[in-house]
Amino acid sequence: MTMHALVPSPDATRATPAVTARGVDKSFGAGAARNHVLKAIDIAIHPGELTLIMGPSGCGKSTLLAVLSGLLRPDAGSVEVLGTALWDLDDDGLDAFRLAHCGFVFQGFNLFGALTALEQVMLPLNYAGVTGRAAVEQAYAALCDVGLGPQAGLRPSELSGGQKQRVAVARAFVKDPALVFADEPTSALDKENGQVVVGLLHRAARERGATVLCVTHDPRLVAHADRLLRMEDGRITADGPAPAAPSGHSPY
Amino acid sequence: MTIALRQPGPTGTTLPVAPKVPPHPGTVSLARSSLLYEWKRYLAAVLAVAFSGLLVIVQVGLLVGMFATATQVVDRARADLWVVEGKTLSFDLARDMPARIEMRLRAHPAVATVQSMAITGGDWRGPGGGKVLVLVTGFDVTDGSLSLPRDFDEAKRLALREVGAVIVDEIDLAKLGVGVGDIAEINGRRVRVVGTTSGMRAIGGANVFASKATVASLSTSPGSGAETQSYFLIKLQSPDAVDAVQEQLQALSSGDEFKVLKPDELSVMTQLYWLIESGAGAGFGFSALLGLIVGIAITSQTLRGAILTSLREYATLRALGVPVRALRRVVMEQSLWVGLAGLLVTAVTTWVVAALAAAATVAIAFPWWSMVGTAAFTLAVALVSGLFSLRPLYRTEPAELLR
Numbered sequence: 001m002t003m004h005a006l007v008p009s010p011d012a013t014r015a016t017p018a019v020t021a022r023g024v025d026k027s028f029g030a031g032a033a034r035n036h037v038l039k040a041i042d043i044a045i046h047p048g049e050l051t052l053i054m055g056p057s058g059c060g061k062s063t064l065l066a067v068l069s070g071l072l073r074p075d076a077g078s079v080e081v082l083g084t085a086l087w088d089l090d091d092d093g094l095d096a097f098r099l100a101h102c103g104f105v106f107q108g109f110n111l112f113g114a115l116t117a118l119e120q121v122m123l124p125l126n127y128a129g130v131t132g133r134a135a136v137e138q139a140y141a142a143l144c145d146v147g148l149g150p151q152a153g154l155r156p157s158e159l160s161g162g163q164k165q166r167v168a169v170a171r172a173f174v175k176d177p178a179l180v181f182a183d184e185p186t187s188a189l190d191k192e193n194g195q196v197v198v199g200l201l202h203r204a205a206r207e208r209g210a211t212v213l214c215v216t217h218d219p220r221l222v223a224h225a226d227r228l229l230r231m232e233d234g235r236i237t238a239d240g241p242a243p244a245a246p247s248g249h250s251p252y
Numbered sequence: 253m254t255i256a257l258r259q260p261g262p263t264g265t266t267l268p269v270a271p272k273v274p275p276h277p278g279t280v281s282l283a284r285s286s287l288l289y290e291w292k293r294y295l296a297a298v299l300a301v302a303f304s305g306l307l308v309i310v311q312v313g314l315l316v317g318m319f320a321t322a323t324q325v326v327d328r329a330r331a332d333l334w335v336v337e338g339k340t341l342s343f344d345l346a347r348d349m350p351a352r353i354e355m356r357l358r359a360h361p362a363v364a365t366v367q368s369m370a371i372t373g374g375d376w377r378g379p380g381g382g383k384v385l386v387l388v389t390g391f392d393v394t395d396g397s398l399s400l401p402r403d404f405d406e407a408k409r410l411a412l413r414e415v416g417a418v419i420v421d422e423i424d425l426a427k428l429g430v431g432v433g434d435i436a437e438i439n440g441r442r443v444r445v446v447g448t449t450s451g452m453r454a455i456g457g458a459n460v461f462a463s464k465a466t467v468a469s470l471s472t473s474p475g476s477g478a479e480t481q482s483y484f485l486i487k488l489q490s491p492d493a494v495d496a497v498q499e500q501l502q503a504l505s506s507g508d509e510f511k512v513l514k515p516d517e518l519s520v521m522t523q524l525y526w527l528i529e530s531g532a533g534a535g536f537g538f539s540a541l542l543g544l545i546v547g548i549a550i551t552s553q554t555l556r557g558a559i560l561t562s563l564r565e566y567a568t569l570r571a572l573g574v575p576v577r578a579l580r581r582v583v584m585e586q587s588l589w590v591g592l593a594g595l596l597v598t599a600v601t602t603w604v605v606a607a608l609a610a611a612a613t614v615a616i617a618f619p620w621w622s623m624v625g626t627a628a629f630t631l632a633v634a635l636v637s638g639l640f641s642l643r644p645l646y647r648t649e650p651a652e653l654l655r
Contacts, residue, residue: 062654071571072651092575099573106653110568112282114289119280127574132278140273152274155289172572183654215654 017044018179018211019068024077026063037063038074039234047178047211050202052221052242055231061215062183064231068213069102069181070094082178099128103172105201107184109164111156117143117167118152121174128175142174143167146200162193169200180204182214186221198224283585286558294590297554297637301594304547305630306601311536312622313606317615319526323519324452325389328401331367331485332494333501334518338508342525343518344387346371348480349510356504357484362497365487367392369399370467374438376458378429385457386428388418388438390467398485401461403449411446412463422448423613424458439470453615455526486512544633551637555587559644564653571650579645587638591631598630 026038037060045051045068053061066072068079070086079086082101089097111120121139125131130138143152146166156164165185172180182201186194198214202224205212214221222228222242230238287294320327322344326334335357337347351368358366370390377383391399393412400409404419411417418438420428430436430445437443438460452459462470488497494514501512513521527533559566566579602618609616 066651066654069571071654095570095573095575097573098571102571102573104568104571104650104653106564106568106571108564108653110564110653112286112562112565114285115280115282118274118276119285122276122278123280123282123569124572124574126280127569127572127578135278136276137273175572 019045049226052225103177105182142170300550302597304543305598307543309626317617319523333486335484343522380429390464547633552640555641591634
């Protein structure tokens with residue numbers, strides 16, 4: 001692969017990459033049905049940036065996200081995240097790593113019907129060992145951060161789609177993760193709510209220095225991204241600063 | 253639209269000026285919240301568990317109740333120890349043993365009194381001519397009787413002293429075709445019903461209670477009764493020494509000449525004998541197994557359904573780094589709660605069944621071991637169901653969410 005994926009930007013002030021992938025290869029199926037989804041991908045993702053991966057359906061972007069986030073083991077290649085060789089870890093190690101460092105936002109909101117917004121956000125905290133008053137305060141702060149303080153006591157059935165996704169964002173952010181992975185986070189939302197959610201992702205990168213990697217085919221997100229990767233047929237075909245990326249302020 | 257910027261500052265830190273943080277203990281129980289919020293979904297499981305439990309406890313109750321009637325004479329007597337022939341397996345099927353054993357029992361210094369009790373089968377012929385097989389028990393009717401049931405009052409004792417006087421269970425009056433005061437025949441000899449008792453009905457046929465003298469008068473093989481006895485009842489100087497004396501008396505037996513038993517030992521031996529010998533035990537075992545299978549099938553399917561509908565949420569927790577074992581604990585906690593709720597339903601319905609049975613004078617009994625056993629059985633149904641329902645959880649692949 002070309003070197004430009006490892007040195008994607010001439011910006012010399014960039015911090016060391018949070019995620020570095022080398023020669024990542026992944027196939028599904030076997031024999032004639034074998035589907036070569038990722039083809040020797042090299043990539044480096046930097047902290048403090050919202051990096052967008054775009055491409056047509058089936059180009060492998062979601063698979064790449066899964067490999068980089070420790071959810072799917074690649075057939076070949078290495079992924080180094082925050083200085084840890086991710087795929088050298090065993091399953092327990094991967095769980096512990098994700099629990100400590102990773103937040104996820106999915107296309108579906110995946111909220112438990114029985115839990116209030118506050119409890120949805122508190123749950124990963126509990127599993128990370130934070131309980132009691134500290135858990136309540138952190139979860140509530142995360143909810144207030146996404147503008148849902150007044151809705152803390154509501155269940156998913158009482159929330160709109162946009163509010164649900166913001167709860168999911170709060171759940172992803174509450175542990176203050178160094179890495180945030182988002183998969184089509186806006187595709188189930190209307191324009192306004194989509195803007196709010198991408199704004200939150202962007203803010204996580206800017207204000208907290210998180211590494212935010214977002215897979216999407218929603219062109220509305222491009223304006224918010226710091227960097228845009230285009231994928232096609234298992235390869236990265238373009239890499240560069242997002243066109244007309246606004247710097248410093250949100251347009252909404 | 254500045255909604256997202258209302259609370260500046262990094263998340264995960266305590267707010268400088270905490271707004272009204274909602275009251276919450278700070279620990280989320282996914283298991284309990286789901287159960288309470290989606291109780292309708294779990295109701296099927298609770299009822300299945302309760303059904304299994306009820307099936308077991310009512311059957312045990314009926315069997316115990318039925319077989320306990322066979323040992324009412326033992327349970328209501330005042331003896332500290334019973335002596336029966338060595339090969340006897342059931343109280344009501346006692347074999348005769350030599351009467352001279354009495355002298356050896358009496359010789360023990362801790363023994364205060366030894367009395368005998370007689371039992372014989374007979375043909376009952378009521379005034380209407382109906383024929384019933386009866387078991388006639390011959391009590392000692394002296395003042396210090398050890399065999400006379402505790403609930404037989406002085407009037408009954410005195411009435412039974414008359415040879416030919418009998419007492420029957422009130423339930424059996426119709427079966428025997430008599431009322432109090434009526435004359436009937438046993439083995440062709442006249443007897444007169446002088447009173448009734450309750451809760452001492454027989455499993456088959458009918459029980460008839462009389463004095464030893466009456467039983468002797470009914471004997472179809474005269475002459476043999478003098479040298480043999482069915483039971484010896486022992487009263488000790490001090491009931492505290494019962495275990496030691498039981499052992500010492502048992503040592504007097506040459507081979508399996510006789511057995512010395514405490515009343516509850518004789519009762520349990522008899523009830524177990526009937527449970528196994530009558531085939532009721534096997535029938536019970538079969539239906540308990542059926543209850544187990546049905547209970548586990550319904551409960552595990554319900555729990556499995558609940559897991560499947562929350563699969564994406566569980567997968568999200570997996571992605572966030574929550575290990576599978578933590579999710580497994582959620583499901584097992586749910587099954588435990590389902591079990592406890594089912595147990596509660598079992599307890600309430602059992603109470604209703606017991607009340608109905610009492611109203612219909614059906615013999616049913618719930619000894620502590622049957623309750624503890626049923627509770628364990630019920631919880632086992634729930635927990636095994638939980639284990640069976642876990643499979644979808646192991647297939648939770650968070651990467652599947654990225655499609």
